[in-house]
Amino acid sequence: MVFYLFFLTPLFNFVTIWYYKHKNGKKINKKEYFTMIDIKQKVADILSEKIEGLSTEEIYELLEYPPNPDMGDVALPCFKLSRIFRKSPVQIAEDLMNNIQLPDSIEKAEAVSGYLNFFLNKSIFIREVLETIINKGDKYGSRDIGKGKNIVIDYSSPNIAKPFHIGHLRSTVIGNSLYKIFEFMGYNCIGINYLGDWGTQFGKLIVAYKKWGSKEAVENGQIKELMSLYVKFHKEAEENPALEDEARAWFVKMEKGDEEALSLWRWFKDISLKEFNRVYEILGITFDSYAGESFYEDKMQPVIEELKEKGLLKESEGAQIVDLEEYDMPPCMILKKDGSTLYATRDITAAIYRKKTYDFEKCIYVTGVSQSLHFKQWFKVIELMGYDWADQLIHVPFGTVSLGGEKMATREGKVVLLEDILNKAIEKTRAIIEEKSPHLENKDEIARQMGVGAVVFSDLYSNRIKDVSFSWDEILNFDGETGPYVQYTHARACSVLRKADEEVSLDFDSSILSSKEEYQLAKTLYLFPEKVYTAMEELEPSIITRYLVDLAQDFNRFYHEHSILVEDQALRNARLALVQATKITLANGLRLIGLSAPEQV
RNA sequence: GCGUCUGUAGCUCAGUGGAUAGAGUGUUCGACUCCGACUCGAAAGGCCGUGGGUUCGAAUCCCGCCAGACGCACCA
Numbered sequence: 022m023v024f025y026l027f028f029l030t031p032l033f034n035f036v037t038i039w040y041y042k043h044k045n046g047k048k049i050n051k052k053e054y055f056t057m058i059d060i061k062q063k064v065a066d067i068l069s070e071k072i073e074g075l076s077t078e079e080i081y082e083l084l085e086y087p088p089n090p091d092m093g094d095v096a097l098p099c100f101k102l103s104r105i106f107r108k109s110p111v112q113i114a115e116d117l118m119n120n121i122q123l124p125d126s127i128e129k130a131e132a133v134s135g136y137l138n139f140f141l142n143k144s145i146f147i148r149e150v151l152e153t154i155i156n157k158g159d160k161y162g163s164r165d166i167g168k169g170k171n172i173v174i175d176y177s178s179p180n181i182a183k184p185f186h187i188g189h190l191r192s193t194v195i196g197n198s199l200y201k202i203f204e205f206m207g208y209n210c211i212g213i214n215y216l217g218d219w220g221t222q223f224g225k226l227i228v229a230y231k232k233w234g235s236k237e238a239v240e241n242g243q244i245k246e247l248m249s250l251y252v253k254f255h256k257e258a259e260e261n262p263a264l265e266d267e268a269r270a271w272f273v274k275m276e277k278g279d280e281e282a283l284s285l286w287r288w289f290k291d292i293s294l295k296e297f298n299r300v301y302e303i304l305g306i307t308f309d310s311y312a313g314e315s316f317y318e319d320k321m322q323p324v325i326e327e328l329k330e331k332g333l334l335k336e337s338e339g340a341q342i343v344d345l346e347e348y349d350m351p352p353c354m355i356l357k358k359d360g361s362t363l364y365a366t367r368d369i370t371a372a373i374y375r376k377k378t379y380d381f382e383k384c385i386y387v388t389g390v391s392q393s394l395h396f397k398q399w400f401k402v403i404e405l406m407g408y409d410w411a412d413q414l415i416h417v418p419f420g421t422v423s424l425g426g427e428k429m430a431t432r433e434g435k436v437v438l439l440e441d442i443l444n445k446a447i448e449k450t451r452a453i454i455e456e457k458s459p460h461l462e463n464k465d466e467i468a469r470q471m472g473v474g475a476v477v478f479s480d481l482y483s484n485r486i487k488d489v490s491f492s493w494d495e496i497l498n499f500d501g502e503t504g505p506y507v508q509y510t511h512a513r514a515c516s517v518l519r520k521a522d523e524e525v526s527l528d529f530d531s532s533i534l535s536s537k538e539e540y541q542l543a544k545t546l547y548l549f550p551e552k553v554y555t556a557m558e559e560l561e562p563s564i565i566t567r568y569l570v571d572l573a574q575d576f577n578r579f580y581h582e583h584s585i586l587v588e589d590q591a592l593r594n595a596r597l598a599l600v601q602a603t604k605i606t607l608a609n610g611l612r613l614i615g616l617s618a619p620e621q622v
Numbered sequence: 623g624c625g626u627c628u629g630u631a632g633c634u635c636a637g638u639g640g641a642u643a644g645a646g647u648g649u650u651c652g653a654c655u656c657c658g659a660c661u662c663g664a665a666a667g668g669c670c671g672u673g674g675g676u677u678c679g680a681a682u683c684c685c686g687c688c689a690g691a692c693g694c695a696c697c698a
């Protein structure tokens with residue numbers, strides 16, 4: 022699927038351009054054409070006339086961006102062509118250079134040791150890029166490839182009765198970013214917070230509460246009291262394993278509808294939700310559905326029947342399993358020997374329900390990498406049930422968060438609460454604002470946006486599969502490649518535009534923007550749609566995070582080297598357009614990773 | 623033991639089979655009468671874990687080994 026989408030990109034552009042060119046037999050609409058600029062496409066079109074035996078799409082795939090600006094803007098490595106044409110790559114590059122006819126938009130082509138390097142006409146390129154961005158505004162980088170298609174994203178999904186700690190942040194922010202990215206690509210997204218509100222851990226909590234807790238203590242201590250009961254349970258259970266059986270028995274009672282068990286469960290759930298919602302509010306994250314595990318309690322029986330009917334269920338050591346030995350996997354357990362259900366039972370049920378309800382094109386699960394096998398197993402069960410949409414289920418794993426080298430474990434009480442981190446980050450930002458911009462309006466809101474931004478950005482900074490070691494110093498560091506740096510850069514661009522106090526006009530002379538900083542900035546701006554697309558394809562928000570740092574750096578270099586609000590009106594107009602385009606792109610990118618883009622900080 | 627993932631500058635990390643492997647941070651040295659210095663520039667810093675293989679070409683693909691993380695039936 023990934024390969025398929027990748028292959029489609031150039032085709033999509035090609036077809037779209039063709040469509041615009043031929044629409045109603047009229048000349049193409051300039052504005053529409055500019056929204057589709059694709060410099061590789063331009064080069065591929067030129068080359069395809071001279072290279073026989075390769076389609077435009079194949080040539081497109083060969084093209085790359087040179088590592089160094091001195092080598093041009095787009096390059097064709099001729100080594101692979103060498104075999105087809107039985108000529109040396111050097112020769113091919115030179116022959117092509119001498120034969121191709123360059124349009125105005127390409128200044129020159131140079132053959133250099135087996136590469137054919139194309140140099141764009143800078144002025145035309147900058148004009149096209151800036152016009153595109155300013156015309157499209159907050160749609161710059163968006164597509165409509167997902168039009169009419171649904172994508173379910175299952176993320177955050179904290180366990181009730183456990184505190185929301187730094188480990189939960191990753192699922193929340195990665196999922197939230199994927200939601201925004203797919204939405205930007207035209208998909209209709211359904212964000213589901215699959216709350217862990219069912220299962221044996223409630224049995225444990227009930228046992229602990231009845232033995233060592235009290236109504237008063239829970240009402241006063243809220244989730245912290247629940248957590249300490251949970252921790253105490255595991256401590257005691259080490260000495261007295263019979264407690265585990267008691268806990269399982271209480272869960273069986275829950276599944277059988279025992280009123281005492283259920284009312285305690287509801288109470289614990291309410292307490293937890295209050296806490297979670299407070300954190301989501303600080304983060305500024307919402308969900309379309311909070312259908313947690315308990316939602317599927319009355320829907321599992323038919324699925325178990327279905328597994329039985331399809332001959333997949335097998336008894337083993339008293340439990341009901343689906344044997345996956347044939348696929349080199351341990352069995353997928355469906356029912357425990359006491360007849361109660363498990364995680365996999367609910368996941369399978371939920372997937373079937375979601376397919377029926379949302380008719381998704383993809384259903385994405387954002388969870389820790391430690392659950393990889395679990396997903397592999399039950400995805401296989403769905404396939405064995407004969408559902409051809411099994412390949413639409415996608416597990417998006419992320420690395421483990423550790424605490425000073427040790428794994429965080431709620432059971433042992435070793436956690437850093439997310440709310441504490443967010444509040445500290447906000448506090449720190451607030452202090453900086455107080456010092457640097459004491460006259461700022463709504464300081465509290467800006468402090469929240471930037472403090473949260475710092476934490477979220479740092480979580481989305483590396484490839485999601487990497488393990489992270491939590492450190493207060495790192496998460497509260499606002500220097501270098503951080504959220505505040507990018508947000509600050511955006512605010513700075515806004516500030517210049519405010520000072521200019523004039524409409525940014527599209528009527529500017531792009532040939533004035535001739536410095537290397539200006540050209541480099543335009544090139545980076547150009548890359549944004551491609552980066553967003555890759556981030557979607559690879560389900561990897563860090564691609565956008567990285568890009569934003571590059572863009573902010575390029576802008577700051579430009580800003581440092583050149584004055585924008587100069588007397589020369591033509592130069593001023595052109596540079597303001599560049600600033601406006603940067604502002605738009607930074608804001609769009611920040612939005613896609615779930616950060617605010619305040620205009621003043 | 624088996625399986626999955628990770629290993630790149632002192633540290634944290636980027637890096638589509640292609641040209642001289644890049645940022646940030648830390649260290650050293652610089653730049654503010656100037657649009658917001660939470661900024662910018664320069665220097666130093668690399669057997670890309672290791673040994674083979676494939677290829678015109680490998681940090682990138684394949685195999686072995688080493689190190690670490692995470693899994694491997696009644697938790698989620």
